[in-house]
Amino acid sequence: xxxxRSMPARDPAVLRIAxxxxxxxxxxxxxxxxxxxxxxxxxxxxxRAPRVAAAAGVGSLLALAGLALQVLLRNPLADPYVLGHSxxxxxxxxAALLLGLQLxxxxxxxxxxxGLLLLWLxxxxxxxxxxxxxxxxxxxxxxxxxxxxxxxxxxxLVPDQRLRGAIFWMVGDLSGADASLWHLAGSxxxxxxxxxxxxxxxxxxxxxxxxxxxxxxVRRLRLELLVFASLAVGLAVSTSGSVGFxxxxxxxxxxxxxxxxxxxxxxxxxxxxxxxxxxxDLLARIVVAPLELPVGAVxxxxxxxCFIWFLARGLK
Amino acid sequence: xSAAPLLETRALTLRAxxxxxxxxxAWRVHAGERWCVIGRNGAGKSLVLRALAGLGVPERSGDVxxxxxxxxxxxxxxxxxxxxxxxxxxxxxxALTVERVLALSEVATSAPRPRPAELLSALDIASxxxxxxxxxxxxxxxxxxxxxxxxxxxxxMLLDEPVSFQDPAHQQVxxxxxxxxxxxESGDRAWIASAHDPSWIARVATHVLALxxxxxxxxxxxxxxxxxxxxxxxxxxxxxxxxxxxxPA
Numbered sequence: 072x073x074x075x076r077s078m079p080a081r082d083p084a085v086l087r088i089a090x091x092x093x094x095x096x097x098x099x100x101x102x103x104x105x106x107x108x109x110x111x112x113x114x115x116x117x118x119r120a121p122r123v124a125a126a127a128g129v130g131s132l133l134a135l136a137g138l139a140l141q142v143l144l145r146n147p148l149a150d151p152y153v154l155g156h157s158x159x160x161x162x163x164x165x166a167a168l169l170l171g172l173q174l175x176x177x178x179x180x181x182x183x184x185x186g187l188l189l190l191w192l193x194x195x196x197x198x199x200x201x202x203x204x205x206x207x208x209x210x211x212x213x214x215x216x217x218x219x220x221x222x223x224x225x226x227x228l229v230p231d232q233r234l235r236g237a238i239f240w241m242v243g244d245l246s247g248a249d250a251s252l253w254h255l256a257g258s259x260x261x262x263x264x265x266x267x268x269x270x271x272x273x274x275x276x277x278x279x280x281x282x283x284x285x286x287x288x289v290r291r292l293r294l295e296l297l298v299f300a301s302l303a304v305g306l307a308v309s310t311s312g313s314v315g316f317x318x319x320x321x322x323x324x325x326x327x328x329x330x331x332x333x334x335x336x337x338x339x340x341x342x343x344x345x346x347x348x349x350x351x352d353l354l355a356r357i358v359v360a361p362l363e364l365p366v367g368a369v370x371x372x373x374x375x376x377c378f379i380w381f382l383a384r385g386l387k
Numbered sequence: 388x389s390a391a392p393l394l395e396t397r398a399l400t401l402r403a404x405x406x407x408x409x410x411x412x413a414w415r416v417h418a419g420e421r422w423c424v425i426g427r428n429g430a431g432k433s434l435v436l437r438a439l440a441g442l443g444v445p446e447r448s449g450d451v452x453x454x455x456x457x458x459x460x461x462x463x464x465x466x467x468x469x470x471x472x473x474x475x476x477x478x479x480x481x482a483l484t485v486e487r488v489l490a491l492s493e494v495a496t497s498a499p500r501p502r503p504a505e506l507l508s509a510l511d512i513a514s515x516x517x518x519x520x521x522x523x524x525x526x527x528x529x530x531x532x533x534x535x536x537x538x539x540x541x542x543x544m545l546l547d548e549p550v551s552f553q554d555p556a557h558q559q560v561x562x563x564x565x566x567x568x569x570x571x572e573s574g575d576r577a578w579i580a581s582a583h584d585p586s587w588i589a590r591v592a593t594h595v596l597a598l599x600x601x602x603x604x605x606x607x608x609x610x611x612x613x614x615x616x617x618x619x620x621x622x623x624x625x626x627x628x629x630x631x632x633x634x635p636a
Binding site for chain 2: 145146147270273274276277278280281283284285286287288326331332
């Protein structure tokens with residue numbers, strides 16, 4: 072019945088998180104160990120570890136950003152790549168590079184602008200009583216197309232040694248990516264915030280009006296969600312380019328598995344986002360070795376069919 | 388409790404699409420009263436309830452006071468302990484369970500809240516606890532929405548058509564629960580519900596606010612308002628009373 076709290080030891084949430092933490096560690100070990108050269112410590116420490124750590128950091132940030140955007144837009148199919156946030160971050164990062172500013176700050180600002188633009192454009196659809204999903208996704212897809220075109224133009228018009236190639240900004244690539252404590256710290260702060268605000272974020276899923284009537288400061292809450300998601304997308308895009316579908320596959324996957332509480336979703340998303348992108352990058356490295364695939368293409372091949380499947384089944 | 392009425396409107400005027408729907412509504416609702424709002428489709432019933440709850444409406448003027456204090460002076464958290472609103476249609480975008488939705492609707496108040504188990508069985512939704520809200524029938528979802536509203540534990544419940552999807556048996560179930568949810572004896576609660584069936588209203592309400600759709604309105608005790616002339620003015624058709632039931636002639 073209502074308000075039953077099971078003992079922590081028997082709580083399925085604790086069990087799920089523990090199992091997932093182990094699985095994530097296993098994927099990390101595989102990602103560190105597999106590949107040309109095998110178990111060679113100097114190779115692992117200098118070459119593979121930074122890349123695996125970068126994949127873990129970017130994956131967890133993108134999964135958390137997806138979770139936040141899904142609640143913010145009340146759309147279980149929301150994803151920073153599909154809805155143009157990553158595209159905005161790419162444009163912001165390119166602009167920052169050309170202007171000589173910090174890359175991740177430009178990327179975060181770009182993601183924030185894209186997010187505000189989408190919220191503004193989708194305002195009538197979000198306020199309407201009917202399901203806003205199709206309109207929102209179409210609007211986001213068009214925003215993504217516009218940002219993609221702007222990035223391409225910037226790359227074509229300003230050939231600059233410092234700018235990485237179009238593939239990096241369009242689909243994402245982890246080769247040459249470096250780990251940074253910022254990713255892990257960012258993920259940890261994001262999860263801590265989602266944990267602290269768990270009940271309020273859960274209530275936001277009931278609708279903005281409903282949450283406000285229950286006493287939640289809805290406007291501030293939604294702004295915080297957007298800012299956190301934008302910072303996360305900015306950090307991720309400045310490291311790996313626009314990798315898509317992590318947020319969609321991870322957060323929505325756990326929802327379909329029956330996980331509904333924001334607190335649990337946040338921890339699970341962080342862990343599985345890390346595992347998913349480490350796994351995808353491992354595939355990108357070894358499938359056609361010694362050649363490497365861009366990890367974003369691998370992720371799109373995993374994620375886009377999932378998106379189509381979610382959409383076709385009309386799952387919530 | 389303070390002497391001020393639970394809810395008071397002063398010269399509340401609501402417009403929509405260039406039309407005045409409610410003109411200078413001066414109205415008081417006290418604890419223990421059960422109000423029904425009647426009016427034709429589009430007469431502004433939902434709009435009045437939204438305005439009373441403090442939600443945005445297209446165009447409004449005048450004041451709404453909760454316990455003698457202007458609506459806008461209430462912090463959002465305190466307001467949640469005073470009034471709850473059950474919308475006409477819940478908007479479920481996520482696959483939350485009934486149990487979860489009800490748990491999220493609890494607001495900590497000092498006032499005694501309904502006991503969940505009793506509430507669920509009184510509204511005949513006890514067996515739905517583990518079901519997803521987006522997979523319920525219209526009538527089931529409506530009773531869950533009413534339970535959400537009750538779980539909030541607010542002194543004033545605003546209910547937008549609580550029985551529109553209910554079969555005759557469940558109209559009785561909901562009516563019985565609503566009748567005991569606010570009584571003069573128990574003292575500190577009231578509700579305002581929009582509804583259409585005068586016979587149902589006669590059984591559950593103590594007072595009625597009739598909206599005539601052109602800005603005019605009339606408020607009073609249920610036996611004063613539920614009369615052939617007022618009903619005719621409200622709905623534009625003649626009414627007759629047969630053995631306590633109201634029928635359009």
